[in-house]
Amino acid sequence: MDRSNAESRVKELQELLSRYNYEYHVLDKPSVPDVEYDKLLHELKQLEEEYPEFLTPDSPTQRIGGSVLEQFSKVNHKTPMLSLGNAFNEQDLRDFDKRVRKAVGDKISYICELKIDGLAVSLRYEKGLFVQGATRGDGSVGEDITANLKTIRSIPLRLNKPFSLEVRGEAFMPRSSFLQLNKEKEEREELPFANPRNAAAGSLRQLDPRIASSRNLDLFLYGIGELGETGAETQSGGLDLLSELGFKTNKERRKCESIEEVLQYVEEWTEKRAELEYDIDGIVIKVDSLSQQEELGTTVKSPRWAIAFKFPAEEVVTVIRDIELS
Numbered sequence: 596m597d598r599s600n601a602e603s604r605v606k607e608l609q610e611l612l613s614r615y616n617y618e619y620h621v622l623d624k625p626s627v628p629d630v631e632y633d634k635l636l637h638e639l640k641q642l643e644e645e646y647p648e649f650l651t652p653d654s655p656t657q658r659i660g661g662s663v664l665e666q667f668s669k670v671n672h673k674t675p676m677l678s679l680g681n682a683f684n685e686q687d688l689r690d691f692d693k694r695v696r697k698a699v700g701d702k703i704s705y706i707c708e709l710k711i712d713g714l715a716v717s718l719r720y721e722k723g724l725f726v727q728g729a730t731r732g733d734g735s736v737g738e739d740i741t742a743n744l745k746t747i748r749s750i751p752l753r754l755n756k757p758f759s760l761e762v763r764g765e766a767f768m769p770r771s772s773f774l775q776l777n778k779e780k781e782e783r784e785e786l787p788f789a790n791p792r793n794a795a796a797g798s799l800r801q802l803d804p805r806i807a808s809s810r811n812l813d814l815f816l817y818g819i820g821e822l823g824e825t826g827a828e829t830q831s832g833g834l835d836l837l838s839e840l841g842f843k844t845n846k847e848r849r850k851c852e853s854i855e856e857v858l859q860y861v862e863e864w865t866e867k868r869a870e871l872e873y874d875i876d877g878i879v880i881k882v883d884s885l886s887q888q889e890e891l892g893t894t895v896k897s898p899r900w901a902i903a904f905k906f907p908a909e910e911v912v913t914v915i916r917d918i919e920l921s
């Protein structure tokens with residue numbers, strides 16, 4: 596194949612494989628069998644090796660970086676990553692609703708989101724290209740885990756619009772992957788992870804991206820760091836925009852026009868949470884209007900416009916292993 600054909604074939608394969616990856620990992624609706632994906636990826640790898648001048652950082656072949664890091668460098672979050680205040684019962688939620696109405700009046704809508712039990716991460720995009728990812732850390736300074744986040748297939752390496760923005764989400768390990776990982780650890784006589792959240796945190800803290808890549812991690816986006824830039828006026832509109840940009844967002848979210856509807860949603864998911872393929876530890880309730888969020892503002896570390904309803908801790912039956920009488 597001559598050089599100019601190679602160049603157009605590389606571009607065609609990069610587009611095709613990015614689309615197939617999006618269909619599989621974000622929409623959960625693959626349009627081609629895995630074997631077809633693997634064949635095309637192999638062809639692209641070979642062409643990029645033969646013509647390295649056509650290799651781009653957002654190529655589907657660039658998800659697993661080469662080097663093992665010595666350590667993670669620090670990242671200063673442009674906008675602080677806030678933490679949520681908690682509610683534990685119906686009265687706490689009614690009190691939250693009263694505080695909100697007192698501050699911004701009675702014309703309010705809420706949006707309820709499942710509270711994914713993983714770890715908060717922030718992704719920065721410059722002109723559409725994924726350039727950096729970080730853990731929440733203390734809310735102001737986190738760790739640079741870009742190489743590990745690039746291995747999460749549902750994270751787009753390039754957006755379908757050349758936006759520069761920072762987005763926030765929860766990285767998690769699906770329950771099935773957690774069980775499989777612990778089975779392998781026990782076979783290797785290694786200590787298993789206590790829960791999917793710890794497994795996800797441990798996997799994202801690996802210095803070797805090949806290990807992170809093998810852990811089948813995933814991510815739901817739930818916030819845009821700098822909302823103004825995108826023109827979103829509500830949290831729900833922001834989530835729809837994240838979806839349009841190619842991000843994976845959680846489809847179980849629901850607009851609620853009253854605290855009664857919020858309580859209904861909380862009740863519904865208290866029952867249904869076991870059916871999910873991932874762990875949730877509660878429900879996040881947010882005032883939907885971004886201007887009302889601004890009006891409500893934040894305390895030192897938490898927004899006044901959001902609260903986390905926490906599910907009661909499940910009965911944790913610890914199986915005491917037969918202790919080998921040594």
Ligand SMILES: NC(=O)c1cnc(OC2CCCC2)nc1N
Nearest residue numbers: 677708709710711765817879901
């Ligand atoms: N674990 C989650 O699923 C989750 C966490 N946090 C938030 O929003 C917080 C972030 C900063 C103020 C509101 N939303 C979520 N869905």
